[in-house]
Amino acid sequence: MSSPRILVLGGRSFHRAPLLPLGWHLAELQMVAARVGVELFFADYETLAAEVDGVCTRTRAMCQTVDVDRPLAMWLDEFDGIFTRTMPFGSMEQLAFRLATLHDEYYRRLKQGQQASIVNPPASLELAIDKYATLARVTRMGILTPATIVTQSRSEAMLAFEKCGGDVVVKPIFGGEGRGVMRIRDEELAWTTFSTLSQLGSVFYVQQFCPPGGRDVRLLVIGPHVHAIRRSCGDDFRTNVRAGGRSERIECTAEWRHLAEQICREFDLTFAAVDLIELANGNEYRLVEVNAIPGWKSAQTVMDVNLAEQIISVLKSRSE
Numbered sequence: 001m002s003s004p005r006i007l008v009l010g011g012r013s014f015h016r017a018p019l020l021p022l023g024w025h026l027a028e029l030q031m032v033a034a035r036v037g038v039e040l041f042f043a044d045y046e047t048l049a050a051e052v053d054g055v056c057t058r059t060r061a062m063c064q065t066v067d068v069d070r071p072l073a074m075w076l077d078e079f080d081g082i083f084t085r086t087m088p089f090g091s092m093e094q095l096a097f098r099l100a101t102l103h104d105e106y107y108r109r110l111k112q113g114q115q116a117s118i119v120n121p122p123a124s125l126e127l128a129i130d131k132y133a134t135l136a137r138v139t140r141m142g143i144l145t146p147a148t149i150v151t152q153s154r155s156e157a158m159l160a161f162e163k164c165g166g167d168v169v170v171k172p173i174f175g176g177e178g179r180g181v182m183r184i185r186d187e188e189l190a191w192t193t194f195s196t197l198s199q200l201g202s203v204f205y206v207q208q209f210c211p212p213g214g215r216d217v218r219l220l221v222i223g224p225h226v227h228a229i230r231r232s233c234g235d236d237f238r239t240n241v242r243a244g245g246r247s248e249r250i251e252c253t254a255e256w257r258h259l260a261e262q263i264c265r266e267f268d269l270t271f272a273a274v275d276l277i278e279l280a281n282g283n284e285y286r287l288v289e290v291n292a293i294p295g296w297k298s299a300q301t302v303m304d305v306n307l308a309e310q311i312i313s314v315l316k317s318r319s320e
Contacts, residue, residue: 006040060075102121122194161190217285
């Protein structure tokens, strides 16, 4: 039986030298794949192209695989599985086209009973990357989140600031790793911030701050595996690595496992992170985000299992 061929789409670190095209995450996957007989290919979203055949009513998408010595142009249907990673910024047209190619490939595989071979599918990415869409979906599931107001008006954003008690977290509706996230407790600063966001054409995402801050729990889901990691930061309300956060492995309770599995079923996610804010009493949590393209470098430092091995195992099983 031939080795499964899996495409890892996106996620490269472009600031690295050309001879080191893979960042830590992709290099970890590559090492494990070579050891267990999985053939990994890497491609950037920017290389996606597609064609519509006017004779046999067929559509196909292709990509340019990353290989320093011998890059290859390959059709997406040549891969047994696709693992979606970070999609870089682009124009609205570029982003729409990249997602459209993934949607088309997903529905082609759906007709063949192979839809599970795309981890994670495009509709799941679109849902999880949108913070408002995520909160709206989990709220309908009966899951508690921090009070949040999303508006397109600066004056209404100021009303939201007051309604949330004058202590809020303002976030971009798209984005991750703590970029653009601010805690605002001053009315004048709120006005200045909302004025700037208004000039940028941004949506105002205003969320009530949940004290004490600087502590949360990440439920990292890799197929059937659910890992619980407490992240903390003594100097910032944010807990991600960029803010100086530290990770600690903790027991994954039955309640947390059920929550993570419930959300992943609803979002159709195989690999994800469910982030919970820990409230001041230490017994209550609020869901703040679902990440469909999580990193695992910090989590790996406190785990006694190889997370890349678990990821490759899941990708392999979904591709066979």
